[in-house]
Amino acid sequence: MRVLIVEDDFSLGALLRRVLEEEGATVVVCQSAALAMAEAPENFDVLLLDWMLPDADGPSFCQALRRANIWTPILMLTARGEVPDRVEGLRAGADDYLSKPFDVEELLARLWALVRRSALGTSLVIGELVIDRLHRRCTSGGAVIDLTAREYELLVRLALANGDPVSRMTLLRDVWRMDFDPGSGVLDVQVSRLRDKLGDESSRIETVRGVGYRLRIQ
Numbered sequence: 001m002r003v004l005i006v007e008d009d010f011s012l013g014a015l016l017r018r019v020l021e022e023e024g025a026t027v028v029v030c031q032s033a034a035l036a037m038a039e040a041p042e043n044f045d046v047l048l049l050d051w052m053l054p055d056a057d058g059p060s061f062c063q064a065l066r067r068a069n070i071w072t073p074i075l076m077l078t079a080r081g082e083v084p085d086r087v088e089g090l091r092a093g094a095d096d097y098l099s100k101p102f103d104v105e106e107l108l109a110r111l112w113a114l115v116r117r118s119a120l121g122t123s124l125v126i127g128e129l130v131i132d133r134l135h136r137r138c139t140s141g142g143a144v145i146d147l148t149a150r151e152y153e154l155l156v157r158l159a160l161a162n163g164d165p166v167s168r169m170t171l172l173r174d175v176w177r178m179d180f181d182p183g184s185g186v187l188d189v190q191v192s193r194l195r196d197k198l199g200d201e202s203s204r205i206e207t208v209r210g211v212g213y214r215l216r217i218q
Contacts, residue, residue, distance in 0.1 A: 001025040001115055001160055004044040006036040006061070007077070008054050016048065019104055020111075024164040024214075033061045042070045045115050045160075051078030051089070059092035066093040073114035077102070112174065115160060124159045126217050129201050131159055140201050150175065151194045158205065158215035165208040 003025050007013040013029040020027045028044075030036040033056035041047055047065075051058035058076050065072070076094040078085065086097045095117075096110050124131040128141045136152060138145045147155065153175045158166055171187055172178040191213060195202040204216045 001046065001111070002044045002162060003027050003046055003048060003111070004036060004039055004041055004072075005029045005048045006031075006033065006053065007048070007050040008032065008052070009050070016107075019108070022167070023108060023170055024161040024166040026162060026164060032056075033064075036061070037064070041065060041072050044072055045118070046111055047072050047074045048111070049074050049076050049094070051076060051085075058094070059088055062089070062093035073118045075107075075110055075114060124156070126159060126204065126215065127201055129198070129204070131156060140199060145197050145199075147194070147197060150190060151197065154190055154194055155215070158213060159217075161214065163214065163217040165211045165214040168212040171212060 001020075001024070003020050005013055005016050005020075005027060007016065007029065008031045010031070013031065017027045017029050028039055030039060031054070033053050036047075049058050049061065053061065056064075058078065062074055062076070065074070073095045074093065075096045075098060076089045077098055077100060078089070079100045089097050095114055098107060098110060123133065130139045132138070133156070138147055138152065138155060154171065157171060157174050168181060168187055169179075172181060176186070191205060195205050198204070206214050206216055208214055
């Protein structure tokens, strides 16, 4: 997941960067709308946008992006939590809205929901692997791979990390909906089964010691 954070509060921006990088995301932080626009926001999976910026407000920046035909999902952060403010942000082009102060787990859940939603009708291509998000199937060299629902979700979660490592706890939370490690080796067993089914592409799933797993995309 590639995230562009547009936040002029240096401390909050640094905190958000650290949290997201721990989740395996690639993060760029900009402290103004002008700098964010220069970063080619269309190349990111999701934008995390503060309402108040030194050179623009969040809704205006949303409108500028949409007028430029940039449809990257936007999660807007603001201390202004009244209904009219939320409506204004959503009408300006934001896809979701989170009021400050916020819970980090809710922030992560909302970001991943936006990424999943935006990728729903697209295919992820990694070497010979093609993950068809619309029809929830995977092929290798044109041959369909028979995956269980859990194996499919695990493969997609690794693929969305864009080659970055994904921690064990993150995989357990996002694929199994667990916020703890049951210690039964459930993740390792599932990874082993997934590797077996990927055949010649199995080596793409790499173990990252002390962290978790990554899907090699090169």
